[in-house]
Amino acid sequence: MKQTFVLTVADYFVKISSKENVPVFFEEGYSNFLQLEEVENYDATVVCHAGLPDKSAYEGEVIFDAVLDKQRLWQVVQTKKERAFIVFNPNKIEEIQQVAFLNDSSTEWKVYSHVLKQNDESFISPLSYPLGALILYYLTLNSNAFMIHASGVWDGETGRIFSGFSGVGKSTMAKIWEEEGAHIVNDDRLIVREVNGEYFMYNTPMPYADLNKQAQVSKFYFPFHAKKNSAEKLSGAQALSQLMAFCFQHNYDKKYTEHLITQLERITHHASTYRLGVVPTPSIIDFIRSVEFKG
Amino acid sequence: MNINEIAAAKSNFVARAVDEELVLVPLRNNVADMTEIFNLNEVGHFIWNEIQEGATLESLTEKIVSEYEVESAIAREDLEEFLSDLSNFILND
Secondary structure, three states, X not given: OOEEEEEEEOOEEEEEEXXXXXXXXXXXXXXXXXXXXXXXXXXXXXXXXXOOOOHHHHOOEEEEEEEEOOEEEEEEEEOOOOEEEEEEOOOOOOOEEEEEEEOOOOOEEEEEEOOEEEOOEEEEOOOOOOHHHHHHHHHHOOOOEEEEEEEEEEOOOOEEEEEOOOOOOHHHHHHHHHHOOOEEEEOOEEEEEEEOOEEEEEEOOXXXXXXXXXXXXXXXXXXXXXXXXXXXXXXXXXXXXXXXXXXXXXXXOHHHHHHHHXXXXXXXXXXXXXXXXXXXXXXXXXXXXXXXXXX | OOHHHHHHHHHHEEEEEEOOEEEEEEOOOEXXXXXXXXXXXXXXXXHHHHOOOXXXXXXXXXXXXXXXXXXXXXXXXXXXXXXXXXXXXXXXX
């Protein structure tokens, strides 16, 4: 059974294909990011296989290890031939969910997925979290783009990104803006990409269904809870390192780190960045606009 | 603090000059502690560039004094403090 899908995220096109006799399943969040119509040029390809490969195929040196809260999420292994990504089931520690192989130019993926069953129907889910997000992250490394933990809002005139760790008010800020009529691009993860000298923010597939969105962006804020609204404009190394702290980054390879720094250096020349003390009430909106007006 | 150890550890970092400052990003083999980024001011940037195998407190102090208008004793004191901070950051990495 030949199956082909086109994943479109952040104006990237990824061809996903399978010749396996089991259907390819995508999580709900992908519903508005998939199309059946093929395009002429792809930024990356994903060839899907049913079943995990023999362990010998992904043996090698572990060059990157994603362990969070004592749970191993995935590993990058350098095998004799290529890089292998061993992705564990987030709900079942140590059960391998997918094994993916990536070529040197980070454009061709071979994804071997654990075969799943529901109501006696077998299927594979090659982009199950976190591999789908990893594939998108590696797309950003081949273009003027980066992926950041952030919420993004567009008020019809200006695109603003609020970035920081969980709990600093990213989602709260997005909701306050939404209540004032602004559109939320996403409140957790964004791809920021330079297109013809302009910067755009894009949402990416999440565990829930959402439209495929984008908006221009020119302001970055790093909020923290405060007793009084306040703003401190950042520039140069300060702006760059503050942004970098919240970007996705696989710093096992110098060239990826260099790439990210270059992207952030470019955007700090184009966009304004502020550290923002926030009282989470609608007054923050007028405060932000007045800060921007004053420059 | 050992200047030779700092010199040897420099290759584990990506250093990018931004205006007069320097951003240091450690290379990692895991996703933890990704936020540890070190910014050096102009003088820190100058010292980072001068740290090489064989460099000593004396040789670095001399270079600082010849580059900036500062007394040798003050330069040395500040250098020791800077190297201690730098050492804590990069050798405990």
